[in-house]
Amino acid sequence: MIIEKLKIINKTGLHARPATLFVDKSKKFKSEIFIEKNGKSVNAKSLINILSLGVEQGQEIILKINGPDEVEALEELKKLIESGLEEGE
Amino acid sequence: MSTHLKGIGITDQIAIGKVIIFEKKDIDLSNERDELPYEVKEKLLLRSIEKTKKEIETLYENLKERNPQEAEIFNFHKALLEDEYFLDKLKKYLKENFSASWAVKKAVDEISLEFENIENELFRERAKDIKDVGEKLIKNLLGYKESTIDIKSPRIIVARDLAPSDTATLDKSNVIGFITEFGSPTSHTAILAQALGIPAIVGVKDVLNYLKNNDEVILDTKNGLVIINPSQEEKEYYYQKIKEEEIIKRELENTKNIPVITSKGKRIKIFANIGDFEEGILALKYGAEGVGLFRTEFLFLNRNSPPSEEEQFLAYRKVAELFREKPVIIRTIDIGGDKKIPYLNLEKENNPFLGIRGLRLCLREKDLFKTQLRAILKASYYGNIKIMYPMVSIKEEIEEANNILEEVKRELEKEEEKYNEKIEVGIMVEVPSIALSLEEVIDLISFVSIGSNDLIQYTFAADRTLEKVNYLYLPKHPAILKLIKHVINVCHENKKEVGVCGEIAGDLEMVTILAELEIDELSMAPTKIPLIKKILLNLLN
Numbered sequence: 001m002i003i004e005k006l007k008i009i010n011k012t013g014l015h016a017r018p019a020t021l022f023v024d025k026s027k028k029f030k031s032e033i034f035i036e037k038n039g040k041s042v043n044a045k046s047l048i049n050i051l052s053l054g055v056e057q058g059q060e061i062i063l064k065i066n067g068p069d070e071v072e073a074l075e076e077l078k079k080l081i082e083s084g085l086e087e088g089e
Numbered sequence: 090m091s092t093h094l095k096g097i098g099i100t101d102q103i104a105i106g107k108v109i110i111f112e113k114k115d116i117d118l119s120n121e122r123d124e125l126p127y128e129v130k131e132k133l134l135l136r137s138i139e140k141t142k143k144e145i146e147t148l149y150e151n152l153k154e155r156n157p158q159e160a161e162i163f164n165f166h167k168a169l170l171e172d173e174y175f176l177d178k179l180k181k182y183l184k185e186n187f188s189a190s191w192a193v194k195k196a197v198d199e200i201s202l203e204f205e206n207i208e209n210e211l212f213r214e215r216a217k218d219i220k221d222v223g224e225k226l227i228k229n230l231l232g233y234k235e236s237t238i239d240i241k242s243p244r245i246i247v248a249r250d251l252a253p254s255d256t257a258t259l260d261k262s263n264v265i266g267f268i269t270e271f272g273s274p275t276s277h278t279a280i281l282a283q284a285l286g287i288p289a290i291v292g293v294k295d296v297l298n299y300l301k302n303n304d305e306v307i308l309d310t311k312n313g314l315v316i317i318n319p320s321q322e323e324k325e326y327y328y329q330k331i332k333e334e335e336i337i338k339r340e341l342e343n344t345k346n347i348p349v350i351t352s353k354g355k356r357i358k359i360f361a362n363i364g365d366f367e368e369g370i371l372a373l374k375y376g377a378e379g380v381g382l383f384r385t386e387f388l389f390l391n392r393n394s395p396p397s398e399e400e401q402f403l404a405y406r407k408v409a410e411l412f413r414e415k416p417v418i419i420r421t422i423d424i425g426g427d428k429k430i431p432y433l434n435l436e437k438e439n440n441p442f443l444g445i446r447g448l449r450l451c452l453r454e455k456d457l458f459k460t461q462l463r464a465i466l467k468a469s470y471y472g473n474i475k476i477m478y479p480m481v482s483i484k485e486e487i488e489e490a491n492n493i494l495e496e497v498k499r500e501l502e503k504e505e506e507k508y509n510e511k512i513e514v515g516i517m518v519e520v521p522s523i524a525l526s527l528e529e530v531i532d533l534i535s536f537v538s539i540g541s542n543d544l545i546q547y548t549f550a551a552d553r554t555l556e557k558v559n560y561l562y563l564p565k566h567p568a569i570l571k572l573i574k575h576v577i578n579v580c581h582e583n584k585k586e587v588g589v590c591g592e593i594a595g596d597l598e599m600v601t602i603l604a605e606l607e608i609d610e611l612s613m614a615p616t617k618i619p620l621i622k623k624i625l626l627n628l629l630n
Contacts, residue, residue, distance in 0.1 A: 047172050051204070
């Protein structure tokens with residue numbers, strides 16, 4: 001299992017389109033992917049779960065990934081978040 | 090007699106017309122539990138989900154050309170129907186012997202509740218999307234027809250609340266306004282009204298009890314007012330308002346994107362004075378090139394404790410982001426003894442306009458000042474913010490304020506907070522002493538803004554709230570013109586920008602004088618921009 005803290009930099013946070021993009025990317029991996037904010041941890045492959053965290057711009061999340069392709073999963077998801085989820089800052 | 094109801098106005102417009110009530114029929118969910126085998130119910134449910142997805146796709150296809158923003162919502166709705174968390178919940182309830190429709194209801198209720206507890210309104214509003222999708226799914230399960238709004242002539246739609254599916258098939262050419270009992274500025278109705286450019290008033294308590302089909306109403310969004318069965322006088326007043334707005338709109342279309350350049354080749358920037366985010370939206374609509382004065386008092390008044398750094402930061406950031414690369418000049422808190430602020434313990438003064446106010450107050454209440462500067466600096470990372478001190482009288486006050494600002498910057502650096510290190514600092518010139526000694530302080534600042542209202546009051550020693558000395562409000566008096574001329578000269582000799590953010594910047598006669606004096610920037614109430622621009626363009630080109 002790998003764990004990494006990341007900051008959400010895009011404008012609307014993990015909402016609407018950016019959240020959908022994140023879920024679509026997560027679903028491509030076999031590993032279990034969890035996303036945590038303020039101690040609440042949810043399944044990153046569920047749009048509803050992710051939205052229910054209410055992650056806004058500037059807030060930090062923790063990614064927990066566990067499974068055969070965890071390294072690639074972290075790498076790609078991190079890239080996606082750091083690039084601003086195609087939305088920009 | 091007309092009846093007046095209050096709500097939250099969306100888009101700055103007026104509508105007068107007849108209403109049509111949109112009421113949803115309650116769905117009879119039938120039995121809560123049944124004995125059907127799980128496999129049968131699952132099949133039934135999955136088939137309904139497929140059908141609902143197809144319907145949503147059709148809505149998306151029909152809308153995506155005309156209204157891509159509205160269409161996007163349905164992409165999101167479709168994703169909800171494919172969500173594993175939602176599907177797992179449905180299956181769990183089917184296994185517990187709930188009927189298919191009850192399983193949907195229970196899953197949707199649970200998920201909506203999760204969203205309703207989120208602090209951020211934008212996220213909280215998504216509960217309604219989940220309910221909307223759930224309702225569609227249940228209707229398909231039980232064979233209900235979708236309720237649609239059918240209007241053949243211009244109408245104002247009145248509803249408890251409107252969901253994306255309710256409005257997707259609506260003939261929008263006949264909608265002239267919305268009134269909803271629930272909803273907020275981020276609700277679907279509000280967003281749709283903005284996209285269509287028509288007025289809406291949301292959050293009008295019990296509105297359905299007051300209205301029936303074809304009742305006449307006036308929507309005054311500026312005041313969040315619904316006027317039911319208006320009197321003749323009220324109608325005349327608002328028809329006149331609509332006419333005035335149309336004139337402004339025409340001027341706006343003619344002048345919005347034309348920069349003001351005088352016959353001498355001097356470019357004058359047209360800025361807006363704003364007091365909150367909503368006024369910022371208005372300012373952009375009217376073509377403001379920036380904010381010459383962002384009053385921050387709204388954050389500090391009418392409350393029992395000072396606003397937190399976070400609250401201020403979010404308010405400033407929101408405006409900075411709205412204006413992007415355009416400058417936003419934030420004036421630090423400008424309050425004095427004439428205002429009652431429970432958490433400040435301001436002493437009652439005999440002459441509050443001559444007492445502890447503006448920067449004088451900030452230098453005494455250092456914690457308050459530092460918190461505001463921290464919030465402004467942090468927000469400066471998100472746009473083009475500048476800082477402006479009000480009510481400056483002597484050089485030492487600027488030096489002290491700048492020292493505090495530097496102190497705050499060091500703090501932020503230590504905390505590794507990002508901010509714009511090149512943030513510009515300016516002052517308001519509204520006290521004659523600083524106007525006449527500007528050359529002594531010009532090196533300490535990057536820009537100047539003339540606050541004409543106070544400058545006039547202090548020059549003539551005439552309280553501007555006192556009607557009996559009204560006759561001393563003399564913007565064109567040589568004393569004032571001399572002061573203004575001096576300030577402009579000192580600024581230009583030192584290559585600093587100088588603007589005006591008082592009433593005179595929106596005064597038809599004064600702006601031509603200011604233009605001749607080669608003012609760099611005029612900042613006024615947003616609605617004044619089109620007319621002032623027209624005057625400057627006609628006179629000088």
